[in-house]
Amino acid sequence: MAGVGPRLRALRRARSATLAALANETGLTASTLSRLENGKLRPTLEQLLPLARAHGVPLDDLVAAPPTGDPRIHLRPVRRSGLVIVSLTRRASGIQAYKVIYPPAGQAPTMNLRTHEGYEWFYVLNGHIRFVLGEQEFQLSVGEAAESDTRIPHWIGSADSQPAELLTLFGPQGERAHLAPPRH
Structure with a gap:
């Protein structure tokens, strides 16, 4: 979770969006967004979901979730x-x-x-x-x-x-x- 702030900032800047524009898009305040990006506020799921939607990325990308490993299922007849x-x-x-x-x-x-x-x-x-x-x-x-x-x-x-x-x-x-x- 430590890297969420910098990832949020990079995603916003890649879209050339201002904090105010992202606030309008997500329903979060510009102040909250700034504190999230600077690592001064620990993000909640309720904050991350609209941010992932706004940036068009999976939630896993925002939190840098580890890979799930081998996706194969080994069925036993x-x-x-x-x-x-x-x-x-x-x-x-x-x-x-x-x-x-x-x-x-x-x-x-x-x-x-x-x-x-x-x-x-x-x-x-x-x-x-x-x-x-x-x-x-x-x-x-x-x-x-x-x-x-x-x-x-x-x-x-x-x-x-x-x-x-x-x-x-x-x-x-x-x-x-x-x-x-x-x-x-």
Whole structure:
């Protein structure tokens, strides 16, 4: 945080902005801006956010945040009941995200409808899915999605001789994945 003042001054001067102009732009006083630039005032988040916006830089650049390191995520697939399951969520509660790969029809365990607590939403990434929900049966292809209360007897599997891949969101306490329409 020690270098914030000089960075703020350099950014303002690079834009050829006066303290008064920056004060109008950010809602901060010219006096506060001067004290921040001279290191006489320790900046708060409420001060840094409008300054980052005004200068058009990420907040991390203002505070010289250290690099985050390796951005790669190392996922560990798990094999269960003939499926390959990759957890995409790191937290223990709330809606969980998974990539699930179903083996080709005929190589999967026999269809066995099951029930459990929760709510599930899935999207077909690759292949064709056979989805049995209670007395109904559905065929889904790439780009299609379905959702259901998992207390209703259900079964999901590949519909043909190819594996099928799904992106699944599961709410163990019945949470639903709500998709909001775009706002105009």
